[in-house]
Amino acid sequence: MKKIFVSLFVIVASLPASLFAETGYNAWLRYAPLSDAAVRAYRDSVPAVVANLGNAATERSAQQELIRGLRGMLNRNLREDSRVPAEGAIILGTLSDLQKSAPQLGLSATMPPDGFWLKSVTVNRVRYTVITAQNDRGVLYGGFAFLRRIALNEPVSDLDIKQTPSAPVRWVDEWNNIDGTIERGYGGRSIFWDAGHVRDDLSRVTDYARMLASLGINGISVNNVNANTLFLSPEMIPQIARVADAFRPWGVKLALAIDFGSPQSLGKLPTYDPLDPTVIAWWKAKTDEIYKAIPDFGGFVLKADSEGRVGPSTYNRTHADAANVVARALKPHGGVIFYRGFVYDHHANWEDPKADRARAAYDNFHPLDGKFDDNAIIQIKNGPIDFQIREPASPLFGSMENTGQAIELQITQEYNGQARHLVYLVPMWKETLDFDMHVRDGAPTPVKAIVAGKVTARPGGIVGVSNVGLDDSWYGNQMSQANLYGFGRLAWDPDLSAQRITDEWTKLTFGDDPLVVRTVADIQLSSWRTYENYTGPLGLQTLTDITGNHYSVNVEASERNGWGQWHKADAKGVGFDRSVATGTGFTGQYRPAVMKMYETVENTPDDLVLFMHHLPYTKVLRSGKTVIQTIYDDHYEGADAVAKYAKDWKALKGRVDEARYDQVLAQLEYQAGQAIVWRDAVNNWFAKESGIADAKGRVGHYPGRIEAEAMRLAGYTVKPQTPFEIASGGQAVECAAGTAKCTAGIKYDGEAGWRDVVVQYFDQNNGVSHFRVFVGNQQIVEWVANDRVPSAKIDGGSSARHVIPAVALRPGDEIRVEGVPEGRETAALDYIEIVPAN
Numbered sequence: 076m077k078k079i080f081v082s083l084f085v086i087v088a089s090l091p092a093s094l095f096a097e098t099g100y101n102a103w104l105r106y107a108p109l110s111d112a113a114v115r116a117y118r119d120s121v122p123a124v125v126a127n128l129g130n131a132a133t134e135r136s137a138q139q140e141l142i143r144g145l146r147g148m149l150n151r152n153l154r155e156d157s158r159v160p161a162e163g164a165i166i167l168g169t170l171s172d173l174q175k176s177a178p179q180l181g182l183s184a185t186m187p188p189d190g191f192w193l194k195s196v197t198v199n200r201v202r203y204t205v206i207t208a209q210n211d212r213g214v215l216y217g218g219f220a221f222l223r224r225i226a227l228n229e230p231v232s233d234l235d236i237k238q239t240p241s242a243p244v245r246w247v248d249e250w251n252n253i254d255g256t257i258e259r260g261y262g263g264r265s266i267f268w269d270a271g272h273v274r275d276d277l278s279r280v281t282d283y284a285r286m287l288a289s290l291g292i293n294g295i296s297v298n299n300v301n302a303n304t305l306f307l308s309p310e311m312i313p314q315i316a317r318v319a320d321a322f323r324p325w326g327v328k329l330a331l332a333i334d335f336g337s338p339q340s341l342g343k344l345p346t347y348d349p350l351d352p353t354v355i356a357w358w359k360a361k362t363d364e365i366y367k368a369i370p371d372f373g374g375f376v377l378k379a380d381s382e383g384r385v386g387p388s389t390y391n392r393t394h395a396d397a398a399n400v401v402a403r404a405l406k407p408h409g410g411v412i413f414y415r416g417f418v419y420d421h422h423a424n425w426e427d428p429k430a431d432r433a434r435a436a437y438d439n440f441h442p443l444d445g446k447f448d449d450n451a452i453i454q455i456k457n458g459p460i461d462f463q464i465r466e467p468a469s470p471l472f473g474s475m476e477n478t479g480q481a482i483e484l485q486i487t488q489e490y491n492g493q494a495r496h497l498v499y500l501v502p503m504w505k506e507t508l509d510f511d512m513h514v515r516d517g518a519p520t521p522v523k524a525i526v527a528g529k530v531t532a533r534p535g536g537i538v539g540v541s542n543v544g545l546d547d548s549w550y551g552n553q554m555s556q557a558n559l560y561g562f563g564r565l566a567w568d569p570d571l572s573a574q575r576i577t578d579e580w581t582k583l584t585f586g587d588d589p590l591v592v593r594t595v596a597d598i599q600l601s602s603w604r605t606y607e608n609y610t611g612p613l614g615l616q617t618l619t620d621i622t623g624n625h626y627s628v629n630v631e632a633s634e635r636n637g638w639g640q641w642h643k644a645d646a647k648g649v650g651f652d653r654s655v656a657t658g659t660g661f662t663g664q665y666r667p668a669v670m671k672m673y674e675t676v677e678n679t680p681d682d683l684v685l686f687m688h689h690l691p692y693t694k695v696l697r698s699g700k701t702v703i704q705t706i707y708d709d710h711y712e713g714a715d716a717v718a719k720y721a722k723d724w725k726a727l728k729g730r731v732d733e734a735r736y737d738q739v740l741a742q743l744e745y746q747a748g749q750a751i752v753w754r755d756a757v758n759n760w761f762a763k764e765s766g767i768a769d770a771k772g773r774v775g776h777y778p779g780r781i782e783a784e785a786m787r788l789a790g791y792t793v794k795p796q797t798p799f800e801i802a803s804g805g806q807a808v809e810c811a812a813g814t815a816k817c818t819a820g821i822k823y824d825g826e827a828g829w830r831d832v833v834v835q836y837f838d839q840n841n842g843v844s845h846f847r848v849f850v851g852n853q854q855i856v857e858w859v860a861n862d863r864v865p866s867a868k869i870d871g872g873s874s875a876r877h878v879i880p881a882v883a884l885r886p887g888d889e890i891r892v893e894g895v896p897e898g899r900e901t902a903a904l905d906y907i908e909i910v911p912a913n
């Protein structure tokens with residue numbers, strides 16, 4: 076036994092590092108070995124000692140992280156020290172630590188909290204690399220910045236780099252439930268909670284804390300904003316304190332989402348009226364209790380009067396009353412409350428042409444400007460609706476001169492492919508952050524400056540809804556990690572370019588092979604536009620199943636219901652008239668310069684034209700193309716782009732570790748199939764509604780496609796589908812539960828040659844059907860339909876594609892698909908397509 080172990084070890088130890096299976100768990104903190112040349116280049120600039128002059132847990136983390144990172148990248152084991160040695164060293168400590176213990180370094184500066192200074196200093200001919208800051212958290216950030224420089228092959232000799240984060244508050248929210256599920260989480264179950272309590276093993280929390288710290292994120296709210304009151308119960312608080320303990324060494328403050336009804340539901344008071352003295356006292360006592368257990372507690376997040384959550388409206392009180400009762404309880408401890416601006420009527424009257432959900436945040440909060448305490452910050456989603464694929468910046472930004480405003484971005488890809496589609500959101504976020512709200516005449520006032528507290532009187536912040544889970548990739552998709560990375564980098568410095576952030580991420584995550592870096596950048600940077608193209612371009616919003624899973628295509632789902640995400644498409648035209656002149660007046664919520672842009676069709680950029688205006692399908696846009704033709708063309712462009720992503724990724728075989736290479740390829744191939752489903756569904760819906768044909772003749776005409784309902788069926792029955800657009804021809808064939816098997820066959824009547832045979836079928840998450848394909852009597856492939864998709868019914872989300880490459884076909888061949896149903900899945904088939912082999 077021992078012998079086997081030893082010889083295995085020898086084999087494993089001698090494998091090149093790149094061949095070790097990577098799971099993605101280490102994300103961008105892999106500290107993979109650098110090339111020999113790079114290691115040589117750092118020979119003189121990286122010393123043998125890392126001395127920590129501070130005694131905060133975060134500084135200790137910085138020291139350990141440096142040792143860990145340099146061991147990984149340079150294969151060197153640095154010595155720890157706690158004083159400035161007589162030999163070259165990396166010196167860690169706050170400015171006050173250094174002034175006390177190492178005056179010989181002669182360092183002084185005024186720096187804001189959390190900023191850092193990397194400074195090379197020579198004293199008596201000894202070279203030191205000093206990593207210092209105003210506070211200990213800044214020292215940790217400096218440590219990570221130093222490591223990042225090395226990982227990116229940037230020089231670390233002669234350093235004099237000062238960086239300061241843009242906004243003081245940089246938080247993530249995790250919509251985790253106490254039972255371990257995550258609302259809108261796609262990377263598995265909660266790393267924090269399980270079955271009503273905190274997990275015993277919090278090692279993943281520690282590793283997540285490291286990831287956050289490496290980006291400069293300094294706070295985390297660890298439960299769903301649709302908050303369970305039990306999080307505030309006396310039994311839970313010690314458990315939450317354990318989680319806070321895991322975050323503390325990484326400088327991340329813990330916060331909680333609260334339910335506004337807690338004084339009543341948990342505290343058993345007869346009321347939760349924010350002006351009632353017993354309620355005021357209850358919030359104070361509860362907050363004191365939390366601070367006793369967690370002295371550096373960050374504060375609360377509150378979703379009130381929104382989507383069925385209780386709020387101050389019960390007592391005719393205002394959002395300011397609600398925010399302030401909590402803010403005042405937090406104030407003595409230095410905590411803050413993020414009060415969510417996501418308040419709207421989800422029972423709106425869709426027949427009222429003036430009803431407009433986009434108006435809601437501004438209408439609700441703008442009149443209350445100046446009424447919020449200074450530690451109450453309004454947390455505003457980037458757009459006025461809800462994390463759609465494209466929205467204008469919320470008009471609330473900059474509209475409240477005397478209220479702190481934070482931006483809320485969604486890292487988890489709820490409406491953006493739920494981590495099954497690769498959609499990189501950094502370019503989208505940058506567009507909002509850079510958008511000039513024209514708060515002042517003369518100087519630009521982009522959203523990034525407003526939330527950094529540089530425009531209006533109060534500081535704000537930047538918050539990302541992250542929702543990591545137990546999956547080793549954290550998000551259920553390796554490429555989705557780039558969204559967290561990009562969020563953190565932008566929260567630190569919104570002026571970083573998307574290209575820079577993407578290249579950093581790729582090099583840290585996959586290595587610096589130039590083809591890999593270029594290919595990943597091409598894919599990531601275009602993926603937002605691509606997803607928009609094949610879902611809802613021109614400001615239509617995502618066009619998903621809005622009352623269902625927020626994933627599958629369903630063009631009408633957002634219409635004729637109270638949720639207010641309407642696009643108002645009918646036989647003549649499409650789009651929502653939000654102008655002041657003839658619409659809901661939404662554009663009038665912006666400052667005049669912005670309003671002027673959105674108020675008229677002519678001035679509105681095409682990208683948002685249907686968000687702001689209702690147009691006939693034949694209207695010619697600024698691009699010179701009609702609305703309807705743009706919809707058709709964009710969908711083809713989007714689907715073609717994903718097909719190219721999969722192809723380009725294949726060129727990276729051998730340049731990326733095999734496990735992640737395979738995962739990303741499978742994901743891109745799935746996405747390529749989904750993009751076709753979206754393309755056809757949306758285009759067919761608009762073709763039918765408008766009665767206008769695609770000028771290029773593609774929509775409704777699919778060369779080589781044979782509908783399942785037109786095939787020779789045995790056992791399968793033809794079923795019309797609702798909505799019609801989710802299945803080609805509006806129909807699919809299904810094999811009833813309990814049937815041993817069903818078949819659908821055709822006789823091939825094309826020319827002899829190599830053909831790709833595409834099988835479009837349905838793969839729900841509540842059954843595992845089995846498929847086989849035969850040519851004549853020869854089985855050429857079989858598979859089980861058990862992919863991870865967020866749909867339990869036949870719809871666009873469960874529509875799946877299996878491509879059988881290069882089949883040698885001859886005229887007269889019998890092609891037969893055999894389906895075996897299982898569970899709630901009916902081995903449903905939509906069509907097959909026989910196309911020249913790729």
Ligand code: GCW
Pocket residue numbers: 250258259299300301378417461462489
């Ligand atoms: O978009 C909606 C989501 C809800 C979410 C809500 C919010 C947590 O579908 O799941 O609730 O936004 O942001 O409060």
